[in-house]
Each structure stands twice: as C-alpha cells, then as structure tokens.
Amino acid sequence: MVSAGIIKTEWVKEKLKKYGIVVVLFLMIVGLTLAEPNFIRRTNIFNILTQASIFGIMALGLTFVIISKGIDLSVGSILAFAGVVAASLAQSPLATNKYYPNLGELPLLIPILVALLIGLSCGAVSGFFIAKTKIPAFIATLGMMTIARGFALIYTNGRPISNLESMTVIGGRVFGVIPIPILVYAGAIVLSWVLLNNTKFGKNVYAIGGNATAAEVSGVDVDKNLIMIYAYSGLMAGLAAVVFAGRVGSVHPGAAQMYELTAIAATTIGGTSHSGGIGTIWGAFVGALVLAVMRNGFTLLGIDAYWQQVTEGAIIIVAVIIDMRKNARKD
Amino acid sequence: MVSAGIIKTEWVKEKLKKYGIVVVLFLMIVGLTLAEPNFIRRTNIFNILTQASIFGIMALGLTFVIISKGIDLSVGSILAFAGVVAASLAQSPLATNKYYPNLGELPLLIPILVALLIGLSCGAVSGFFIAKTKIPAFIATLGMMTIARGFALIYTNGRPISNLESMTVIGGRVFGVIPIPILVYAGAIVLSWVLLNNTKFGKNVYAIGGNATAAEVSGVDVDKNLIMIYAYSGLMAGLAAVVFAGRVGSVHPGAAQMYELTAIAATTIGGTSHSGGIGTIWGAFVGALVLAVMRNGFTLLGIDAYWQQVTEGAIIIVAVIIDMRKNARKD
Amino acid sequence: MSAESNLLEVIGVVKKFPGVLALNNVSLEVAPGEIHALMGENGAGKSTLVKCIAGIQAPTSGRIVFKGEDITEFTPKKALDRGISMIHQELSPVVHRSIMENIWLGREPLNRFGLVDHKAMYRKTQEVLAEIDLQEDPRTLMENLSVAKMQMIEIAKAVSYDAKLIIMDEPTSALTDKEIQQLFRIVRALRDKGKSIIYISHKLEEIYEITDRVTVYRDGTYIGTERTLDLPVQKMINMMVGRDVDELFPKTPCPIGEVKLEVRNLSHARFFRDVSFTARRGEILGIAGLVGAGRTELIQTIFGIYKKASGTILIDGKEVEISSPKDAIKANMALLTEDRRTSGIFPMLSVGFNMTIASMGQFMNRVKLLSGRKISRKSEEYRKSIHVKTPNLEQKIMFLSGGNQQKVLVARWLMTQPDILFLDEPTRGIDVGTKAEIHRLISELAGQGKTIIMVSSELPEVMGMSDRILVMCKGVATGIVENTPDLTQDTLMAYATNTMNQETA
Amino acid sequence: AGGRETARDGYMVGYVCNNFNDTFQTYVMDAARDYFVEVDDVSITFQDAQEDVIRQQDLVNTFITQGVDALIVVPVDTSAMTPIIRAASEANVPLIFVNRNPFGETTPPENVYYVGSQEIVAGRMQMEEMGKLLGGEGGVAILMGRLDNEGAILRTEGNEEVIAEKFPNIRVLAKETGLWQRDQGMSLTENWITAYGNRLNGILANNDEMALGAAEALRSAGRTDVPVMGVDAIPDALEAVRQGILAATVLQDSVGQGGGSARLAHRILKGESVEQVTWVPFVLINQDNLDQFID
C-alpha cells in the first residue's frame, strides 16, 4: 500500500517534471471548469482556440527564431503593415472609405498572397541584416518594428481600412461549426512541425542556435539559413495578418501592438530557450494556450482588470518555474 | 601627397572602426548643426541631455543586466509604480486631487527614498527568481513588467498623481543654468562607472555574462550577484522615476510605456552585447545620446511624424552596422 | 597509510546522474607532497570525482575527508577557501576579459576604499606570469591568446591560489612539449613545497614521468592504487580497459593510389606561406610541428574557414575554388576541428544530433523529408562501433565525458564518408583503448581509398599512423618525409624547429 | 467576485473599455459605476481591451459566453466593430457603444446604441478659441495623441479644418505625437521652442495630459506668451485653467457619457423604449465659464 502510494507520487512527480507546462495547462482547465462550468462549453473552447490563433501563429515563427538564438520584435508591426496593404486590396466595392476607389472586387487569394509576401519580405530583410552585418537580432528587428509600423501609418494615413467582406470568410466557420482561424492555426502548426523536425532547414535551425561556429564548419550555410528563419517568422506574421483581417473585418495601422511580447512569452512558456538550440512547436502551442486560457479565465471569473495584470505576471512566472523543474538537476 | 591622403583615410577608417558609434553621433551633430544652427545652442544641448536623462539612467542599469547576459523588460513599469507611490507622498498640501488628503508636506527626501526603495525591491524580486529558479530573465522581467504596471494602476485607480511642487525642484536648474536632471544623470553615470569598473561586483558582472561557469568555479556567488544586478537595474528605474516626477510634476500610472525598449536600444547601440560579457557605461551614454539627438533632430527638421518612425528604425540599424565594423575580423 | 597522514581521503563516494551511475562507491587517498595520477577510460568518472572534491558537484553519498575534516558543503568557494584549487578539463576562461581579471576573478585585490586595486592586480599578475615564463601583458584579452597560452594561464591561476591540493584534469591536452616541460617543472616545485597534486591524463608517458602513485577507475568503480614505478604499462592498460590492448597504432598497409588532393603555393596573410604538398588516395598524410606552426590554419584554409591569400587547390587534378566549409563539404571533404568546445559540439543538443548533423542528406525519404528512423539507426550503429559511453542517444552531449564527446565528433565526420578527411588532433583526450579503435577506423578508411590528412602533436601517433609526414615550422613547410622505419623523433623535431641543416651538417 | 453573486439575482452588464491607461476613460467608467451603485438590480463588470481590437472582440465573446444581459463597449477601432455587433445580435444582447462612434452619420442597427460626442467638434472648438486669442495670426503646433488613434486624428482634423476655413494667416508649424503622455508633450514642446522660437504662438494638444506637459515646458523656458489648450477637462486641467497655465480645455462630458450609457442600459433591461443615439455635447472651458465646472 505504502509503496504503491510512493510509486504513484514518484510517477506524478516524474510526469510533472517532464510535461511541466502541460500539467499547468491541465490544472488551469480543471480549476476553471470547477469555478465556472461555462468554461468547458464547446463555444468557449472554440473561443479560446480562436483567441490563441493570432499570437499563436506568430509564436510558431518565433520558435524558429528563438531556437536559432535570435529574437524578433517586429512581428506585431509586420502584421499591421501586411494587414493594411492586404485590406486595401480586399475592400468590398461598396466600402465607405475605399482605399483604391476604382478597384473592383479581387479574388480573395490576392490579398492573402500579398499579406504573406509582405510578411516574408520584411522578415527576409531583417534576416539579411542579421546575417550579413552581424548586428544583433534585437536591433535589426527593433528597427524593423519601427519601420513596418511607420509604413503601416504612412500607407493608411493613420486610419483603419475596413469593410473587408470578402476576407471575413476567414473569420467564419466551416459547416457553421469550426472557426476557420482554428483550422488555419492547425495548418500552420503542422507545417511548422514538419519544417522543424523533418527537414534539413529545421536541423540547421537547431544547429545554428546550438553552436553557430560548429554549424558553419559542419557545412551549414548559416547566413542563408538565418535569412530563411526570419523570413519564416515574417511569413507567419503575414499569415496572422490574414487571420486578423478575417476576424476583425478591418485592419488598423496600430493593430497588434505588443503582440510580439505575447508571442515571445508563449514560445518561452512552452520551453523554448533563449540560449538557443532548444525548443519545440508543441511547446509554442501549449504556451499560447496557457496564455489564452488564462485571459479567458480572468474574464469568466470577473477578476478586476487591474488585478488581472498583476495575476497575469505572476501566473506566467509560476508556470515557467514549474516547467523549469523538468530541467532541474537531480542531485 | 597621395600617400598622405592614404594615411589620412586609413586613419579615419581606423578611428571609425574603433569608435564607430561616437563617429555616428558626431556626424549627426555636425549634420544637424549645418541644417539648423539652433541645434547647437546651449538651451538645445541642455534639452537633449535632459530628454536623454530618463531613459539614459535606465540604460545604465540595463548595461549591467545585459553584460550579465540578461534582459530587463520591467524598467518602464517600475518607473511608473515607483513614480506614482513617490508622487502620492510628494503632493503639495493644496493639490486638487490629493491622494492622502491628511498628509502634510513631507521632506523631499522621503518620496525620493521611497521611489528608490520600490525600484530596488522590484528589481531584487526579479533577480531572486532568475537566480533561484533559473527561469529566463525574459520571463521573470516580463512578469514583473505586468505586475508593476498592475500595481501602479491599482494604486492610482488609473489616474495621474499631480501637483508635486516639492519634487519639481528636481526638474529645475542649478544657478538657473544647468538642469538638475542632467546632474542626476551625470551622477548616475559616475556611480555606475565606478561600480562596473572598480568594484568586485562589476568584475563579477562581466564574468557572469562572459562565462557563468567560470565565475562559479572561481568562487563567485553567482546567485547573489544576479540579484544585485537586477536590483541595481530596478534602482536606476526608481531614480529615473524621481527625475520623471521632478521634470513632469505629475506621474501617470501609464507613464514610461515602452521605455524599456528605448533603454535597451540605447545600451545596444552603445555596443553592449546581448551575448554577454561585453559592454561599457560610456557606450550606454553615447547610445542614449544618439537616440535623443535623433529625436530632437526630427523635430528641428520638421520631419513628418509618420516618416519619423521609418527613419528612426533605419537610423538605429545603420548606427549599429557602423559600430559593428569595429569587431570585424581583419582577414 | 593512516587517515591522519593523508591530506585527502575519499571513502565510498557515489554519484548518480539521471540514467548514469558515474561513481559507484569509489575511494582515493592522497598523501601530502604526492603527485597522484587518476587513470581510467573515457567516462570512467575521473572528472566527476575531482569535481566533487573541488565542490563543483556534490556526491550523492559517501565521504570526502580533507585535512582530517569531513567536507559537508560543496561549493567551489568553500573548496578554494579550504585550499583546493583545480585546472578544469572543459572550462574556457572569460574570453572577453583580460588575463589579470581572469586570474584574480573572485579574489580581486582591493585598495583601502574597497575598490579594485588594478595596479596591485597588474603587479601580482606579472609575478604569476613570470613563474610560468609567459611574456604577455596582463591586460591582454584572453580571446587574443592561443589555446595553449590560455591553458598555461589556467595553470598559473590554479597555482596562484597557494592551495594545499591542486587538481589538474588533463592539463596538457592543449599543450605541446615545450609547455608540458614547463608544467612539469612547476608541478615538481610544488611537490617540493609539500603540496599535493591530483593529475589526470591519458598520456601514459606523462604519468610515468611525474606521478608517484596511480589510482585506476573503470566504469565508475575503483580498481586499484599502485606506485607508478611498480606498474608496468600493459598492466596499467589492463586495469583501465579490462583487457589487453594489442596494438596502439594498428596501421594496416594498403595500396596507395593516384594524387587526390594537391595544394600549390598556398599562403595566408598571417599564418603560413607558400605551402605545397600532395595527398593520394589511400594515403595518410601526417602533419607535425610545434604549437603555433600554423598547421591548424593550413587545413582550415584549405577547408574554406580562413581566406587564402594566394595559391591553388586541386582535387583529382582539377582546380577547385573553396571559399566556405560548405564548398569544401560539397567537394567531399570533411574536417574534424581542433577545438571541440568552440567549433565542435552542439552542447545543448543530443548525442544523436551531434553525430548526424553533417550527414543529413543521407537520411531523406522519398518526399525529401528526413526520416527519424534512418537517423537513429545510423547513429546507433556508430555509437556501438566506437563505444560512445552514453545512457542513450537522446542525452545532451554536454553531459558526456570529454573523451566521449570527442568520439561523437569523430563519428560525425566518419559518417559523412568523405573522400578527403582532415583530422586535427583526432585523439585528444581519448583513452588508450579507444584510441586504438579510432586508429583502426582511420586505417580502414584509408584502406577504402580515402585520403586522410592528420594533424597531431603526439609524435608517436603521427609516426605510428602516417605514410608520409609534412613538418611545419613557423608557417613554413620545412619538409615532407617518408615514414620509413628508420625515421626518428629527433629528425622530425629538427624539421619542426627548422634546424635540419645544422643537424645533418 | 462579490459583485458577481448579486448578478445572479439581477442583471449583469459587461463593460469593455478600450484602455484602462486612458485617464479620461477612467472617469467615464467611474460615472457608469456610480450609476449602478445607486440601483440594486444590475451589477457591472469592467474589462480592459488594452487598445487591442482582437482582445476587445475576445472579451465581448467571453462576456456573451458568460451570459451577460447587456454590453457597453468603448471601441478600440470604430471601423472594426462589425464582428462585435454580429456576436451581440446573434446572442440577442443589447449593445451600447460609448464615447467613440462606429456609425458616423448612419443609424445603428437594431438593439445597438451609441452615447457620445463628435470628436471632430472638440478640435474645432479648440481652434476657434485659439484663433480668437491669436487674433487670426501666427504659428501653432499640434500635439497629437497616438498616430493611429481616431480621437487624435479627428481632433487634429478639426483643428486644421477651422484654420482652413477661418484663419488663413495661421500656420501649423508642426504636428507630432506625444502618445497622450505628459512627459512626451513636454519634450516635444522643448524642441519646438528651440526650432521655432518666437514663431511659435500657440499649442493645441489632443488631450490635457500633453497640454499640461507643454505648459510646463513653456513655463521653464520663460515663455508666457504661448497659449496652450487641451481636451478632456480633467481636474488638473481645470485647475491649470484657473491659474492661467492653460488657456482652455474642452470638456468631454465623462458623466454624460458614462452615466448616460449606464442609465441607457438600465432602461433597456427594464424594457423601456429608448433613443438609439444620444449626443453628449462638448463644452469649451476657459476662465470665463470655469466656475460652472469646478465644485
């Protein structure tokens, strides 16, 4: 009896260590369900996943960046820039403030491709500077953050671009049930997962973050791969812009401010290490869910908004502390 | 003749490499003076230094943090929290919205000490978690950023605390000439310089960032030093809060948002490396000046506000590229 | 010996890591004024034991008694205070800081205001450097020193603590003869002052040269302690490996084919000039020389890591342009670099990853995606064949012993099946048993018609393995000699110091 | 959570603010809270969208999941309210927009309401007053809020419209963003004083916080000749008008908007018939009419 009990606690401890953050997520879900049965309803679960989708998609790109020992502060601004340009091409012909007054209705694919392309290009530019001039990623992407935001403002003159009827399809549901943002998110997860785990590019990402000099000597074209890494992060920001436009039906040049921090936090909560070489797509997903569940829970529990901030900070810290225990030395 | 010319260019190139960022600053100053003679007037120089002082003081603390291979995202929020509490103790008895209605006029020293103490404590708490639980500094200070901001909002209920007549002395001038914020900044520079270069603590900061294991086995108490590093960063944020309150005569719980990014940018522009072990106080000062001169220049030249953002991003990137050349391998 | 007369006693120490029992009930006794060798295969637990003694790790159980007192608190600071200092096997210095700051880290001299006294620090550093005969400005940054000099400074630092017990974990792996002799002079002087030294090395001749007693471990268990002079080589190897190792350099003769690689008048702006040589299929070309001769830079330039100033490289008689390691790898070359830590391992990543990263092209499936199964099958195969001691392939390589890390790197490059393989100090830090194994693999490759170019500072290794030997001195190729049985170490040294003419004359 | 218990018995109203850091909005919220303190069959919960439309949308959805009976929303982006309107109407929850107007000239859809003012009017009032003070001549600088903010854009537009229509001899020397913050308003003004010297004759700020910063910078530079005006009429600003530090501010009626929206929600819940749009006028406050606004 006693020994069975000990084995059980040992087992729980072991699991807790190995899957720290999943356990945190699980406990949050159980706790919230008990406190507020509405929490576990299908609509609410869909809400949470939809809410996670935008910064969650960004977190996928950031996972590549952070594993390679970099950082990307520009994804929020890239979303805004890619978003407003795409939006200007997706306005319905009857829009009140039409950006291109003579533009007819374009096929939905065009604004989507434009958003992806802008994201990819902005990311590639940051990557280019990081690779070729060796400036710190922090500076290159901080610069890109300001520049892309500036372009979004210039392009729109500070005003939102709205009436994106065609794009709101993306904010809708399949068979009236599953929200499309969730499907897009799922697709991005699968794509990122395969890229990171089953391609040379993915292995190179780990190698560059693990030891760039050794990677170079092992024949990895570090510069080229760095450019690709930031381009991918930009691409994900562009995809997030599409989902954003679809959900909101309007894109504001000030959109997605500070999303970079949320996305980086999601990645880090999921166990991706800023010292490079360590991280998983799965972790980025769980990390994004932890944040989304937490915010959803705050509202359901009716916690005072000022106290939410304090609690949010504390929960992030505690979640990562629990997760860290899996790396703890045993001795 | 020709050879003299070559020597001269060689010499310039050499200097440009070694003191890259100073040269950038110098060129900015020359360019602005030519474009707008007002630039070089004493009042404007004082303006620039005063404007640099708040995020410049934060950048001093961040220099310690970044040299030790850390990051501190919480300094802006700490400024706000320390600032509002100090402000509530410094309101003039006749203030319109008195926070403590029955509180008489306290000696100026009390709010100042309170601000410093709050800053120090918040920093020490982040440092404690980073040292003892090994969570990434990014997460610990992101948490502190949200928490301190939350406390600032809770403390004030979202309202500014104003009528700080006693504190505005700090925003004033000595002999009616030199603005006190500049003197405080100068004092903080000297203090930080001595700490970093002439104390055991400073040597430990470099060692921890350069090679934490090497420091540990040489008998350095890494945990204690980490706590001190973040406490110092918090202390500088508290000092910045004092200058802020003195200059503005009012503290808003939403004050200094994103100042952390500006301060980190100043530090990084000044050559402090995010890979640890490298950085100087002098660099943090020059970096802060580059940013302050740039922003001042934008206004003097009347550059369109939207384009300012784009230009700011580009200038930061270019400045750091020029500065990086000093590290370039020769072969 | 009785407990009182021993400076250090280790009694029944056990150290467990997740999935690894690194030390299983081991003991050790070190007397005052003794130089005591620790021997054992890679992963036997030598470093783990001395780390416990130096307070870097705490043993899981067992006692460590120093000066008659049980050690209970395991921190480096406490150990240093007690009088135990250590030269670390895998530790790099704080590279961006100066020599003097590295030496006095954690114990900087202070002036009367409590501030660091840089003048005193400078002076004291000069004294320390004088002792090891190193002419360097104490303010020089560590990153500007060669590996050998850095290592000498680590040695000087450990000595400067004025400790009772100094632990040296493979201090000579980055040194050549001149510095090694310097080190031995220091070690003997310390012994004469009554200090004790624990000395770890895989180089048997060193053990016989300076140690008084030897303790041998195998797989984390204690095998025995003997007076060095009473212990024949074969017996020592047998104690370590558990069997006899028949041949250290199992060079199997094989047919030598046509010229594969030709280097013509290759120069580098700083490191070497006008080097020409050829290497044939099936040939092992050794490169010998003193530290600083430019051997590493020569092969790294051929490999595209450094930019050449002039000269041409031909493969199979055709000129090739190689400007990056990627080009070199495309041309079917591979390079095992000299510095394991900076350009070799990916410390946070798994053993499997570290083995396979250079060969990913081999593991694609039909849709051009990597197959995890293929990857693990191949790495498992190599893990077995060169005896990498690791609980599993998922283990982070940083948790392997130094020698085992080196084995993984050897595996990485063997796996690429290169036509031309450059090996820079391939068996640094590898135990005798495995050394033979790696030598056998190298020979086998040569037997398959591959071209091997091997830089080694161990003359017996160069002479045991090579078909021909290129000798360098101060950036110049002073000779290429056939490795005939009558070639002597002295002849090679004469080339290496460029005193050949005086010698023969 | 204490407030929630009573909500089970009575009605529950969810209030999504654009940003709790926005001082003016805290007064609007206070007015709404004060209203519901008086009545005992309704409770209210406040949430902060932190200036993020997506977050605002998520908060609304969560409120609906939770079963609120009415929603009050201060739009982050007025052009992006379609999904919120759709969600509310699908759930058949009355939706009241406050302060920022998503509908412009058009009428809101069924069960959707608006309580607030016309931002552009505030800018116009400011400039009319400034034009009078300057005698129709001189140079002014505009301290804008966040560049992507509708209030900032429309108030500035109001300033410029009036200049174009009535004061051809007034020039806009500069307009830059002070991010709504007092310290930024101060720094920009310092730089303007250097750049424009005596050509700078007036400063129009999109809010009072920045105006107070500008006034402080002018005071330390010894420039008493430059009138400064804000918007919002926060207590500090009223005091500053009394002391002559600010020339004027524009009252944006927080009680009218916050209390008004709360009363509206209450009446809708009780089933009374109400107007869909309630205009709350701006009022210019200067020393002449200050007494009516200080209690």
Ligand SMILES: Nc1ncnc2c1ncn2[C@@H]1O[C@H](COP(=O)(O)OP(=O)(O)OP(=O)(O)O)[C@@H](O)[C@H]1O
């Ligand atoms: N931190 C750690 N985590 C897990 N395993 C470890 C760790 N440190 C050492 N080990 C394991 O303990 C065993 C002993 O390693 P140790 O470094 O002591 O060997 P060694 O005798 O010094 O070998 P070498 O001659 O190669 O240096 C090895 O199997 C190694 O993989």
Ligand SMILES: Nc1ncnc2c1ncn2[C@@H]1O[C@H](COP(=O)(O)OP(=O)(O)OP(=O)(O)O)[C@@H](O)[C@H]1O
């Ligand atoms: N980073 C560096 N900066 C300046 N000089 C260097 C640097 N690295 C090496 N050198 C110098 O270049 C020369 C050759 O280097 P190195 O000692 O690596 O040669 P080597 O023949 O490969 O020796 P070994 O492999 O035995 O260490 C030496 O004079 C060395 O001091």
Ligand SMILES: [Mg+2]
């Ligand atoms: Mg070892």
Ligand SMILES: [Mg+2]
């Ligand atoms: Mg070498």
